[in-house]
Amino acid sequence: MASSGSLTGPRLEVDTVAFVDTTLHALTDADQELIQAARAVIDANTDTAHVDGAGVHTMGAAVRDSEGWIYVGVNLAHFTGGPCAELVALGTARANGARQIRAIVAVGNHGRGVIGPCGRDRQIxxxxxxxxxxxxxxxxxxxxxxxxxxxxxxxxxxxxxxTQDLDPSRFDR
Known part of the structure; x- marks a missing residue:
């Protein structure tokens, strides 16, 4: 039987009720300061395009510790999966004595704005x-x-x- 290019069979019913995520919070002045620090570090350190059209340093990140200090880092793009800016910022914080990190943000170069952490960074x-x-x-x-x-x-x-079993108490915030 030849395919006509259209799909047949039962229709997928989609729930159109909007999901409102109540875990999202408006930014504070301290959050805005963190974004500015990440933007400043990538703006100062982004590089020109190389072979594939992208630079080696394309993301900046900033973290804030429990005492309010801000530490920054930039990524190092590499085909082997070089470190993300968030991990570099975390390492910089640790190397400078920070032990309790309270907030993190990443910003793309060339005005791309805030970008969420990748899966590897989220797990870390x-x-x-x-x-x-x-x-x-x-x-x-x-x-x-x-x-x-x-x-x-x-x-x-x-x-x-x-690897640890799921601990539901971590999610009761």
Whole structure:
């Protein structure tokens, strides 16, 4: 039987009721300051395009520790999966004595604005920075949420014990 290019069979019924995510929060002045720090570091350090049309340093990130200090970093794009800007900023914070990171944001170069963390970064934040405030773009503009809200069914990993079973108490915030 030849295909006519159209799909036949039961129609997919879609629930059109809008989902309102109550875990999203408006930005604070401190959040805006963090965004500006990430934007400043990538604006100062972005590079010109190379072979594939993209630069090596295309994202900036900023983190805030529990004492209010801000640390920044830029990514290092590489075919092997070089470090994301968020991980570089976290490493910079640690190297400078920060032990409790409270907020994080990444910003793209050339005016691309705030960009949410990739899956690898989300898992690292979930594993090592419980309750961290993550700034990311949403349909309502840039908003803040916790890493637990971004990873509602995640299992944590620890250096001592490897992958851990889901701990529902982490999500009761």
């Amino acid at each position: 934040l979930f594993d090592y920075h419980t309750g961290i405030r993550v700034l990311l773009p949403t349909a309502q503009g840039v908003r803040a949420t916790t890493i637990e809200a971004l990873m509602p069914h995640a299992a944590a990993w620890t250096i001592d014990s490897g």
